[in-house]
Amino acid sequence: MSRLPITKTPKVYVGGAFIRSESARVFPLADAAGHFFANVPQCTRKDLRNAVEAAAKAGPGWARRTAYNRGQILYRLGEMLEARREELIGTLVHFGAKKSAAAKDVDVSTDRLIYYAGWADKYEQVLGNVNPVASPHFNFTVTEPMGVIGVLAPNTPPLLGLVSLIAPAIVSGNTVVALASEKFPYPAILLGEMLATSDLPGGVVNLLTGFRQELVPTFATHTHLRAIVGVANAEERRQLKLGAAESIKRTHLQKAEDAIDWFAATAQSLYAIRDTLEFKTTWHPIGA
Amino acid sequence: MSVNFPHAALARLFDEVGPVDCVGIEERVAKYTTRSIKKASKLWGLKMAVSMVDLTTLEGKDTPGKIASLCQKALRPHDDPVVPQVAAVCVYPSMVRHAKKHVADSRVKVASVATAFPSGQAPLKTRLGEVRAAVADGADEIDMVINRGAFLAGEFAKMQDEIAAVVRACGDATLKVILEVSELETYDNIRAASFLAMRVIREGDFIKTSTGKTTLNATLGNNQVMLEAIRDFYLDTGTAVAMKPAGGIRTAKQALQFLIAVKETLGDAWLTNERYRFGASSLLNDLLRQIEKERTGAYQAPYYFSEAAESY
Secondary structure, eight states, rough: OOOOOOOOOOOEETTTEEEEETOOOOEEEOTTTEEEEEEOOOOOHHHHHHHHHHHHHHHHHHHSSOOHHHHHHHHHHHHHHTHHHHHHHHHHTTTTOOOHHHHHHHHHHHHHHHHHHHHHHHHHHOEEEOOSSSEEEEEEEEEEEESSSEOOOOSSHHHHHHHHHHHHTTTTHHHEEOOOOSSHHHHHHHHHHHHHTTTTTSEEEEOOOOOOHHHHHHHHHHHEEEEEEEEOOHHHHHHHHHHHHHHTTTEEEETTTSSOOOOOOGSSHHHHTTTTTTEEEEEOEEEE | OOOHHHHHHHHHHHHHOOOOOOHHHHHHHHHHHHHOOOHHHHHHHHHHHHHEEEEEEOOTOHHHHHHHHHHHHHHOOOSSSSHHHHOEEEGGGGGHHHHHHTTTTTEEEEEEOOOOTTTSOOOOHHHHHHHHHHTTTTTTTTEEEEHHHHHTTTTTTHHHHHHHHHHHTTSSSEEEOOOOOHHOOOHHHHHHHHHHHHHHOOOTTTEEEEOOOOOOOHHHHHHHHHHHHHHHHHHOOOOOOOOEBBBSSSSSSHHHHHHHHHHHOOOGGGTTTTTTTEEEEHHHHHHHHHHHHHHHHSOOGGSOOOOOGGGG
């Protein structure tokens, strides 16, 4: 007996739930051969606002976890990617990647999660400090997560670009609202499904799909986002910097027109973790 | 007689005041959440909602200092002068005199819960004493709880006599009668209790949904039942009773939906803080956030606003 096709409705992962856009808008996604694949949520600035609320709610609990526990959970996320490796590769191929390139995208993404998982209980030792001062004080510099971070993923590589930006932000206790690749949003939908099964508390990572033109201005002006990291073109960078100046947030933007090698060893770094940390220096008198 | 047969007494009362169509009410209020209120009308609604807030703190840990902060917030919710003052501060009786000091020269009223709030389980004499003490300390408004036990036992006369006694104890102070809807359980009971209360209070007195101290508080559904009771009572008698939903209204969006319910059920005459209030603490900050969003176009972080009462 022939079966009816079971088609999937892609939904975005926000606040630990799989949701449609509040606007009910979608945009059609075609595979490499140009055939209709699915309708993907076309998220609005209200979805972004709701995602920020979800991220803000999840923030304190996530930051209170021990560094060790955050590392374990990132590692677990790596395990989830590894377990669904074939599915991810198949999806990337379906949207036009060569088999070998797709495998590399998935494998490096997984390795990148493991890399940052390892840093979870180590970055503080490197970035924090006991400072020498000319008075009878201990002088400490310690790091703190910033809060809610906006992530603007590049168009390619669809999975690795997103993972490379999210992982260093959340490892220190930040929470993230990320806009997935506009051209290849489907891997982000799958990543959401893996996040949901990785022990990561709901709301720590919120993934939106939609049009950059509609959403970047709100990323820029939303005062609850403490930093924006990601890739942006010249016009977007201008908007983001203006908005960031108004709302006093940090920006760490790479240029979309530059050729960024996401696979290189230099694409993962302690300094990516530092980008979403604040430093606090404390003076403490030395007792008699 | 009715003491032994509360169901019979309730059934007679339902016949008298008319039943509630539960499904109809739910359908009706579901529609309120689909109204699109934007730009100028949204800003108007937000400001209206601010002016209707009874800024509330009802905690065992309230101190005169916390009441002082609450009053400052009530007098000047935000540095933007377009934001109006709230309607009242709502406190425990022992805090009335502290609150009065701060708001005496303003239009902000002092409301006090009384009558052994929230349970009401104290002798009538004690409850009336509490009301008189609060009024003597300067309370402009008294929020009382009804005797739910008497209502559910079918002792309606007892319940009404107690409300009437509190009305007398209030003197010039406005009375708000808390039905505590979560303990009345059905829409029919809420409507019936609303009528019993309205028959003994004065024009301008309030009926109020809940204490905020139980699990279920104000919802669009029970708000609607009470608004329709007020409407029917007004059409019958010409006496305009005011309404106060309390508890569980935390967001500006919810507040606007409640205002839509008021506008579409009772009309513009009730869109004033003389006739409609929100009993709330965290709602005020969300209203301010949305007003600021309308002004600047940018979504606001909650920490840009002075501490909300819920953190007290």
